[in-house]
Amino acid sequence: MTIAIPPQAISELQRATAPERVLSAPEDLLVFEYDATIERGTPTVVVLPDSAEEIAAILRIARRYDLPVIPRGAGTGLSGGAVSAVGGVLIVMTRMNRILDVDIDNQTALVQPGVVNLELSKAVAKDGLYYAPDPSSQRACTIGGNVAENAGGPHCLAYGVTTNHVLGLEVVLADGSIVWTGGAARDLPGYDLTGAIVGSEGTLCIVTRALVRLMRLPESTRTLLAIFESIEDATNAVTAIIAAGLIPAALEMLDNAIIQAVEPAFHVGYPLDAGAVLLIEVEGLQEATAEDAVKARAICLESGAREVREAVDAAARERLWAGRKGAISAIGRIVPSYYVLDGVVPRTKLPEVMARVAEISERHGLPVANVFHAGDGNLHPNILFDERIPGAAERVLDCGEEIMRACVEAGGTITGEHGVGLEKRDFMPWIFTEADMKAMQRLKAVFAADERFNPCKAFPTSKGCGEIHSRALQAFGSDAVI
Amino acid sequence: MAASPSIAALESELRGLAPAGALSEGTAALAVDGIVPSLTARPTDITQVAGILQACDEHGAAVIARGGGNHSALGMPPARFDLALDLSALNRIAEYEPADLTVTVEAGVLLSQVQETLAAHGQWLPLDPPGDGSIGGLLAANRSGPARMAFGSARDLVIGLEAATAAGHLVKSGGRVVKNVAGYDLAKLHIGGLGSLGVIVQATFKVVPLPAAVSEITLAGPLPSLMSTSLQVRNRGLAAQSLVLRGGSEGYSLQVRLAGGSAAVDRSRRETEAIADDAGLSRVEAGPAPGPAAVRIRASARPTSVANLVEAFTAAEAAVEAYPTAGIVIGRMRDASPATVEALRSRCVAAGGALVLEDAPQDLKRAVGVWGLPGADFALMQRLKQQFDPNDTLSPGRFVGGL
Numbered sequence: 068m069t070i071a072i073p074p075q076a077i078s079e080l081q082r083a084t085a086p087e088r089v090l091s092a093p094e095d096l097l098v099f100e101y102d103a104t105i106e107r108g109t110p111t112v113v114v115l116p117d118s119a120e121e122i123a124a125i126l127r128i129a130r131r132y133d134l135p136v137i138p139r140g141a142g143t144g145l146s147g148g149a150v151s152a153v154g155g156v157l158i159v160m161t162r163m164n165r166i167l168d169v170d171i172d173n174q175t176a177l178v179q180p181g182v183v184n185l186e187l188s189k190a191v192a193k194d195g196l197y198y199a200p201d202p203s204s205q206r207a208c209t210i211g212g213n214v215a216e217n218a219g220g221p222h223c224l225a226y227g228v229t230t231n232h233v234l235g236l237e238v239v240l241a242d243g244s245i246v247w248t249g250g251a252a253r254d255l256p257g258y259d260l261t262g263a264i265v266g267s268e269g270t271l272c273i274v275t276r277a278l279v280r281l282m283r284l285p286e287s288t289r290t291l292l293a294i295f296e297s298i299e300d301a302t303n304a305v306t307a308i309i310a311a312g313l314i315p316a317a318l319e320m321l322d323n324a325i326i327q328a329v330e331p332a333f334h335v336g337y338p339l340d341a342g343a344v345l346l347i348e349v350e351g352l353q354e355a356t357a358e359d360a361v362k363a364r365a366i367c368l369e370s371g372a373r374e375v376r377e378a379v380d381a382a383a384r385e386r387l388w389a390g391r392k393g394a395i396s397a398i399g400r401i402v403p404s405y406y407v408l409d410g411v412v413p414r415t416k417l418p419e420v421m422a423r424v425a426e427i428s429e430r431h432g433l434p435v436a437n438v439f440h441a442g443d444g445n446l447h448p449n450i451l452f453d454e455r456i457p458g459a460a461e462r463v464l465d466c467g468e469e470i471m472r473a474c475v476e477a478g479g480t481i482t483g484e485h486g487v488g489l490e491k492r493d494f495m496p497w498i499f500t501e502a503d504m505k506a507m508q509r510l511k512a513v514f515a516a517d518e519r520f521n522p523c524k525a526f527p528t529s530k531g532c533g534e535i536h537s538r539a540l541q542a543f544g545s546d547a548v549i
Numbered sequence: 550m551a552a553s554p555s556i557a558a559l560e561s562e563l564r565g566l567a568p569a570g571a572l573s574e575g576t577a578a579l580a581v582d583g584i585v586p587s588l589t590a591r592p593t594d595i596t597q598v599a600g601i602l603q604a605c606d607e608h609g610a611a612v613i614a615r616g617g618g619n620h621s622a623l624g625m626p627p628a629r630f631d632l633a634l635d636l637s638a639l640n641r642i643a644e645y646e647p648a649d650l651t652v653t654v655e656a657g658v659l660l661s662q663v664q665e666t667l668a669a670h671g672q673w674l675p676l677d678p679p680g681d682g683s684i685g686g687l688l689a690a691n692r693s694g695p696a697r698m699a700f701g702s703a704r705d706l707v708i709g710l711e712a713a714t715a716a717g718h719l720v721k722s723g724g725r726v727v728k729n730v731a732g733y734d735l736a737k738l739h740i741g742g743l744g745s746l747g748v749i750v751q752a753t754f755k756v757v758p759l760p761a762a763v764s765e766i767t768l769a770g771p772l773p774s775l776m777s778t779s780l781q782v783r784n785r786g787l788a789a790q791s792l793v794l795r796g797g798s799e800g801y802s803l804q805v806r807l808a809g810g811s812a813a814v815d816r817s818r819r820e821t822e823a824i825a826d827d828a829g830l831s832r833v834e835a836g837p838a839p840g841p842a843a844v845r846i847r848a849s850a851r852p853t854s855v856a857n858l859v860e861a862f863t864a865a866e867a868a869v870e871a872y873p874t875a876g877i878v879i880g881r882m883r884d885a886s887p888a889t890v891e892a893l894r895s896r897c898v899a900a901g902g903a904l905v906l907e908d909a910p911q912d913l914k915r916a917v918g919v920w921g922l923p924g925a926d927f928a929l930m931q932r933l934k935q936q937f938d939p940n941d942t943l944s945p946g947r948f949v950g951g952l
Binding site: 313355514 | 736851
């Protein structure tokens with residue numbers, strides 16, 4: 068299902084950008100139909116702009132022809148945010164991938180939205196700096212996408228998420244105007260529009276430049292692997308660590324199911340018979356990390372850890388992290404399909420919620436593999452299944468929904484970092500009232516972005532959005548990942 | 550231009566809503582920039598706030614909220630002011646689970662009360678503006694102190710917020726957990742919004758453990774040496790919670806507060822002293838905190854512009870307080886001419902920043918404006934105000950660009 072586009076519109080788009088940067092042949096559109104989920108949507112046309120001015124022109128053309136627009140980065144998203152729901156103009160930002168300026172003394176960088184997250188950190192490493200928000204997809208995901216989703220990552224426990232690192236944005240509005248919000252100086256007078264744009268899932272405007280905060284690389288990093296017999300012991304350790312006032316730079320959990328997938332593939336040293344492991348990283352001055360590592364080790368042992376190992380050098384640390392960051396992709400080795408969930412609960416509720424996840428998984432007859440940011444209560448239960456079995460996909464969605472409900476019932480939320488996107492629009496009423504959502508939707512009017520600006524995302528289903536999920540279920544291929 | 554509200558009609562409607570004793574005549578003590586409101590309401594719970602705002606909105610009455618009144622001086626003189634909304638009775642700590650490191654408080658709770666409650670569990674809210682104030686006021690005014698260099702400001706610490714709108718709705722955003730990307734982040738708009746989009750009634754914060762060890766050292770010497778010392782402390786990742794530069798024409802000092810584990814603090818202290826010795830700085834006693842002043846200006850700029858602004862403030866005879874690595878420079882003066890403030894503001898703006906006249910006599914505020922010229926995104930801000938407060942009920946005329 069896609070919207071028709073008159074030939075004049077295509078010519079106008081070509082004149083506004085360049086003929087080779089406007090794609091409408093079916094074989095070209097295929098590549099842009101999906102993200103890192105099973106959501107599928109065919110755009111009507113794909114455009115790859117080089118500048119804010121080109122984007123302004125594209126948006127004005129789209130408006131004139133009443134076409135939806137969908138901004139897209141690298142397409143690594145986990146909620147369908149960059150998937151075209153009803154067709155329209157897919158605006159792919161990846162050509163705008165330059166780091167425009169690095170200000171070492173002020174510790175800021177000005178970047179185009181197509182800059183790859185890890186590339187930014189690599190580029191400033193020689194100056195002793197890095198960009199802190201580190202989603203697991205950071206080798207591929209872009210800053211623009213990070214801004215849209217308010218991306219997190221393992222190190223956000225200590226350093227905050229994307230919104231804590233964005234100082235200013237240049238954006239293009241639906242009417243084609245180009246506006247700067249925020250800036251290098253903190254607390255500029257006025258409303259924090261930058262803060263409102265971050266995490267708005269590409270539904271308000273298109274980011275064309277971002278001024279971000281950089282941090283100094285820490286003097287010392289220590290990485291521990293704590294091995295537990297059970298998820299319960301591991302979650303109790305997490306709660307105990309946070310309650311003891313120790314906030315590591317990262318505190319990640321992987322359960323046995325994930326270890327079974329990861330270890331044979333990556334050989335990082337995760338024991339195959341562990342119930343769960345915690346990957347704990349502490350950063351800072353030598354003295355601080357030495358003290359924190361001792362404290363973390365003691366708490367883990369008190370909580371029943373069988374053993375606590377420490378990475379002896381950078382290579383060992385890299386291996387431990389490779390296992391964590393490659394975990395989701397490794398799942399594909401052991402099962403035909405899997406569904407990545409993203410929920411958050413207060414840390415004190417982790418043990419109880421993880422027990423509920425196990426119970427829900429068993430009742431649905433669907434195994435769950437957990438790898439997640441335990442330190443901030445951000446769960447990623449991955450439901451494993453074989454979509455060739457009739458009815459399996461529906462069961463998976465039911466199971467996932469029940470797990471999300473369990474998170475909300477425990478005082479948590481429906482998404483910690485992947486976004487609401489297409490996937491969870493209809494869960495929004497679990498956590499927000501009509502009045503809450505109506506107030507939020509007023510921002511669409513502020514930004515002159517009507518329902519054609521990235522339609523069917525982030526808020527409950529509006530008319531015309533149809534049953535995207537069921538369409539996706541029908542479109543399942545043998546390598547489906549949802 | 551709104552017609553004069555019928556105060557009598559509003560009053561009788563409010564009496565129907567409020568419990569007895571919560572509504573009374575406005576007094577001079579509640580004045581904002583010399584304007585005394587006709588009425589004051591003191592709700593005892595959050596839902597009453599929504600009802601009061603709705604009634605005022607319907608009757609064309611302008612509302613300004615207050616907790617302890619510590620921040621009422623901030624902003625341009627109001628265009629209209631009919632009802633003072635006293636939130637001091639919204640003083641509950643609604644939820645606090647120490648093991649979660651989050652706390653939810655009503656808008657009328659004082660910062661000092663929050664800190665006292667958290668301290669009993671070895672924690673604190675890392676917001677340290679000078680003086681005390683209600684949480685609602687601190688957030689509406691976006692107050693911060695020098696600990697922001699380590700922990701960020703209110704926009705980095707708030708994880709959930711509830712505000713009452715002019716139309717009488719209670720609107721939540723965020724939640725009670727530290728990772729949350731559901732919904733738009735309306736809290737960012739209310740923080741620093743001076744109550745012009747809604748009245749903040751409750752906020753959830755992430756909190757941090759109190760440091761195991763604290764050590765303070767105050768250094769004195771030439772400004773360039775103090776600035777370079779600040780940068781070195783930052784660049785070496787020493788355990789500095791705050792760096793405060795103070796002084797003026799008689800000279801400058803840098804107060805360094807180190808905090809963290811004891812070994813880290815010991816090491817940081819030794820290194821700070823070594824850096825100071827190399828820079829020819831002397832160690833001195835910490836001076837007294839600055840007293841109140843008739844005129845207080847606050848500049849924000851890139852950190853590399855701080856030295857320049859400190860010198861300019863000193864030349865204008867201000868007592869200076871700066872957070873060098875955060876790019877904040879505060880000046881306190883007995884008086885200042887419009888020309889002086891404008892010249893300082895131009896310098897800030899030229900450095901890519903802004904200067905806010907936080908406290909000043911009315912005539913100075915009117916002469917130079919509190920906020921400076923609005924930025925390139927002002928049209929969006931106007932639309933925001935239009936969307937959330939179409940009748941200009943909330944704190945009218947006090948914010949940027951007369952919003």
